[in-house]
Amino acid sequence: RYRGSGGSWYGVLTYFRSTTNGASFDEERDIVTAAVAHHIYDVYAHAKAGKVVVGYKYQRNWEVVDSINVAVSNDNGVSFVHHQAALFHRDNGDQHPTLYDMQVDGDKIYLVYGDAYYYYGLRWARLFFGSSLNGGASFITNRIDVPSNENNNPKSTASNDYHYVPKIAFAGNRVYVVFNGVDFEGKFSVFLRRSLDSGATFEPAINLSKSELPNKNIQDGHVTLAARGTKVYVVFTTTDEKIYLKRSMNSGASFYPIQELTAPLHHSDETEVGKNWWPVIKLDPSDTTGSKVHVVGYQLKYT
Numbered sequence: 001r002y003r004g005s006g007g008s009w010y011g012v013l014t015y016f017r018s019t020t021n022g023a024s025f026d027e028e029r030d031i032v033t034a035a036v037a038h039h040i041y042d043v044y045a046h047a048k049a050g051k052v053v054v055g056y057k058y059q060r061n062w063e064v065v066d067s068i069n070v071a072v073s074n075d076n077g078v079s080f081v082h083h084q085a086a087l088f089h090r091d092n093g094d095q096h097p098t099l100y101d102m103q104v105d106g107d108k109i110y111l112v113y114g115d116a117y118y119y120y121g122l123r124w125a126r127l128f129f130g131s132s133l134n135g136g137a138s139f140i141t142n143r144i145d146v147p148s149n150e151n152n153n154p155k156s157t158a159s160n161d162y163h164y165v166p167k168i169a170f171a172g173n174r175v176y177v178v179f180n181g182v183d184f185e186g187k188f189s190v191f192l193r194r195s196l197d198s199g200a201t202f203e204p205a206i207n208l209s210k211s212e213l214p215n216k217n218i219q220d221g222h223v224t225l226a227a228r229g230t231k232v233y234v235v236f237t238t239t240d241e242k243i244y245l246k247r248s249m250n251s252g253a254s255f256y257p258i259q260e261l262t263a264p265l266h267h268s269d270e271t272e273v274g275k276n277w278w279p280v281i282k283l284d285p286s287d288t289t290g291s292k293v294h295v296v297g298y299q300l301k302y303t
Contacts, residue, residue: 011040013056017077031071031080037061042099052077053109053136055102064090068099068113070136083136085111086128100158101167107135108198110168112158112177114145124153129177131199144177144193146205149186156181156191161221163278169227171290173198174251178223178234183207187214190223190236194252208234208246212258216240226281227252228290233281235261235295241275243297261295 013032018025031054034040044055052073059066068086073079088094095115103110109132116125127145132138145154158167158179169176175195182188190209193202209218222237232248234255243261248254262276277298284292 010034010036011038013040013043013054013071015054015077015080019076032056032058032082034058044099044102046102046104047077048104050074050076051104051106052080053102053104054080055099055109055111057097057099057113059096064088064094064096066094066097068097068111068130070102070109070111070132072109072136074135081136083132083139085130085132085136085139086113086141088115098159100160101164103166103168103170105170108133108170109136109139110170110175110199111139112144112167112179114157116157122155123150124148125155125157125181127154127156127158127179127181129193129195129199129202131175131195133198133200140200142199142202144179144202144205146181146191147184148182149184150182152184154181157220159221161219161278163221165222165224165278165280166226167224169225169232170198171227171229171232171251174227175199176225176227176232176252178208178225178236180218180220180223183210188218188220190218190234190246192225192232192234192252206252206255208255209236209244209258213238213244216242222278224279224281226283226290226293228283228288231290233293235279235281237277237279241277243276243279243295245281245295 011034015031039059042057046053054071066088071080097115099113111130114127117123129142130139145156148155191205217239219237225234230251232252234246245259279297
C-alpha cells in the first residue's frame with residue numbers, strides 16, 4: 001500500500017500475524033518502508049516451522065534502480081532480516097524487473113525473476129533464477145532464458161496472467177522451473193529447466209510443447225508444475241482453451257507423451273464443457289510417492 005505526507009508518497013509492506021490459527025491477529029507492522037517515490041510490488045510469503053520468508057520487489061518510480069529482496073524471520077515473524085537477491089540498474093541496460101515466483105525449502109530460498117524491453121513490440125525478455133542455500137544471506141544467480149529467432153535475443157517469461165500458479169518446484173536437491181518463451185525458430189513454447197544441485201547450476205532447457213503440438217499456440221502465463229520424489233508434472237494451456245499435461249517419472253530426465261486433460265468439447269446447460277483456463281495442479285498430501293495429483297481449473301472437469 002502507499003502512504004503520503006507533505007506532498008510525498010512511498011510504498012509500505014505491512015505484515016499481519018496470527019498466533020491463534022487466524023482467530024485473531026496482532027497489530028499490523030510495517031516491515032518495509034520505501035523511500036519517497038518508491039514502490040513495493042510482487043509480494044510472496046512463506047511460513048513453516050517458525051520460519052517466515054517474504055519476497056518482494058523494491059522499485060524506483062521514475063528510473064530503473066530496482067532490487068529483488070527477501071525478508072527472513074526465524075522467530076515466527078517477530079523480527080525480520082532483509083537481504084538483496086538481485087539489483088537492476090538503468091546504467092546496465094536493465095529494465096524494471098518482475099518477481100514471478102518464490103519457493104522455500106528450509107534454509108533454501110528459490111526465486112525466478114526477469115526483465116523485458118518493449119519498443120514497438122517485445123525486443124527481449126531475460127529470465128533469471130536466484131538460489132540461496134543459507135537463508136537468504138547470499139544468492140547464486142543463473143540466466144535460464146532461451147535464445148529466440150531474433151538475433152538470439154531471449155524472449156522468455158514466467159508471467160502469471162493475473163492468476164498466480166507456481167513456476168518453481170523441488171524434490172530434495174532437484175529443482176525445476178517452467179516458463180514460456182520464443183525458441184530459435186520463432187515458436188512460442190513451454191520450457192523446463194532442471195537443476196540437480198539446488199539451483200547452483202542448470203541443465204539446458206527442454207521444450208515440452210513444440211514437437212507434439214506444432215500447430216497449437218501456447219497461452220502465456222498458464223504453465224505450472226508440481227514435483228515429489230522422482231515424479232514431475234507440468235500443466236499448461238493452449239490459446240484454444242485446452243489443458244495438457246507432461247509428466248516425468250525419472251526426475252525430469254525424460255517425459256512421457258503429452259496428455260490432454262480437457263474433455264471433448266460439447267455444450268451442457270449453456271456451458272461449453274471441454275474448454276478451460278487457469279489450471280492448477282496439486283499433489284495429494286496423503287500420497288508420499290507423488291503418484292496422485294489433482295488438476296482443477298475454470299470450467300475443467302475434475303481430473
